Amino acid sequence: MRGMMRRRALLGAAGAGALMLRTGRAASPMVIAESPGASVAGYNMMLCGPHGGRIDRWGRAVAQGLSGTLASQTPIVLRTVGGQDGVTGANRLQTLVVPDGRTAAMMPGEALIAFLAGDPRVHFQPGDWIPVMAGLSAPxxxxxxxxxxxxxxxxxxxxxxxxxxxxxxxxxxxxxxxxxxxxxxxxxxxxxxxxxxxxxxxxxxxxxxxxxxxxxxxxxxxxxxxxxxxxxxxxxxxxxxxxxxxxxxxxxxxxxxxxxxxxxxxxxxxxxxxxxxSRIDFVMVLPHLTTPGTVALWRQAATEAIGTPSLRAAAAASAIELTAAGAAATAVAPVDVSAASLLALRAFLFRHFGWRSS
The missing domain is CATH 3.40.190.10 (Periplasmic binding protein-like II)
Structure with a gap:
């Protein structure tokens, strides 16, 4: 419990600008937290998890790190979507987000495991996404x-x-x-x-x-x-x-x-x-068909963000290794497996536990 409080405190400090904005105190104008229906023409981050949860906390911290490079003149709008495992938010990314280069999503590794196991709630394909940043640990x-x-x-x-x-x-x-x-x-x-x-x-x-x-x-x-x-x-x-x-x-x-x-x-x-x-504490991705130039911009911003003192402190306190750009893509790449592997896994789950996939 002490470790959890320390992690929350440091992540809260990293995302303090967004929280100050909500309480009316001075903050960076480049991050707007929880602004449903906002009409500001800027960048968006869909946080696939509930308000106050792990992905919400990391999202606020990461947005502060991104704002210097990505959104020096335009805001980053944060929105939380769905439950703890990220499946609802991942579904929304797959079906509703236009790849205009202005919207990224952050989700936990649990959403990817739900896809692999054939959870009937899943309506997304992780192989379509473009990884930008990830927080990793070795289980x-x-x-x-x-x-x-x-x-x-x-x-x-x-x-x-x-x-x-x-x-x-x-x-x-x-x-x-x-x-x-x-x-x-x-x-x-x-x-x-x-x-x-x-x-x-x-x-x-x-x-x-x-x-x-x-x-x-x-x-x-x-x-x-x-x-x-x-x-x-x-x-x-x-x-x-x-x-x-x-x-x-x-x-x-x-x-x-x-x-x-x-x-x-x-x-x-x-x-x-x-x-x-299982190694992925969180991953930030762009939707399929995002243009190469825009991908490069997000990845540059992510690479610079993970070097900021606040994010480095939050990662150290959480025992998480932050990666960006190509290293983040390498971490996620094994999830994009063949149909034969998905069938083999789901057959294994049914044979041993009676788990019926979608």
Missing amino acids: VLVVRGGMRRLADPAPIKLAAASPEAVDLAAILAFHRLGVATSPIFGLRGASLVARAFADGAVDAVLLSGEDIPADLAPLAAGGGIAIATLGLVDGPDQRRSDRIDADAPTLHALAIERRNPPLAPPLEAAYQAVAAA
Whole structure:
């Protein structure tokens, strides 16, 4: 909880200009927060999540960083859309946003996992979008008893929200290691997961998103050991642990050490896609058919924004790695998988959990 308050405080400071505007105090005129129906001819950011949520907070902070390059003479209008997983906002980006170069969207990685899993609410194609910026972390697999537990043939009780949530990355990761799992679905939020782990209801947890070290502490107190990280990707087949979890091997390296063969190619590609989405705390994208010149402008603004002191401080406090332009595109690229891989993933989910996709 202390980590969450620190993250919110720093993100709030980074986006203070927008908040001051809403309260009537002096602020940068280049950011207008929550202005439905605004007729100002400027730039727009659709924040795919609820007001006050993670994407809203990052959106306000990022908009302040972008304003110096992107909107020195015109405002950036922020609008929150939909729920926490970003699916509603992503649908709106796909169907309603005109690619005029003035509108970007920010969403969580959960929206991409919903697409991969075949969530029936999804009506978007992430492969159509053009990544501009991303906030990344390397999810960590925590197991009670560490590597010794993997030798036990009994299925590992894995904390999970649902088959189409970020925890799908853990389900597939254990499958990649040849370890049977018995997911305990319905566990949402760090506090509920930590309580279930402390009570012995679950034996394994995937930590992802902001401030993984803070979330790891209560699990470690209950015997949890980080056995692997899903790593960060610098390019094709170039995986690394992040600076926070440098002592834990990547799951790819662990699988090689254990001599676990890759999954069948379509399912292996699907696993890599889900792992990529699980690394994404947020991603900012432009709609399909945005002109190259406009894409270059947004990417230049994003590259300069992630170097600003306020965003660097917010990222450090959240244990998030900020990337922009080509590096952001590299992080998102694995999500754009073939139809065969999507079918393989959805068949896996149906076979193991009875999950019916769209």
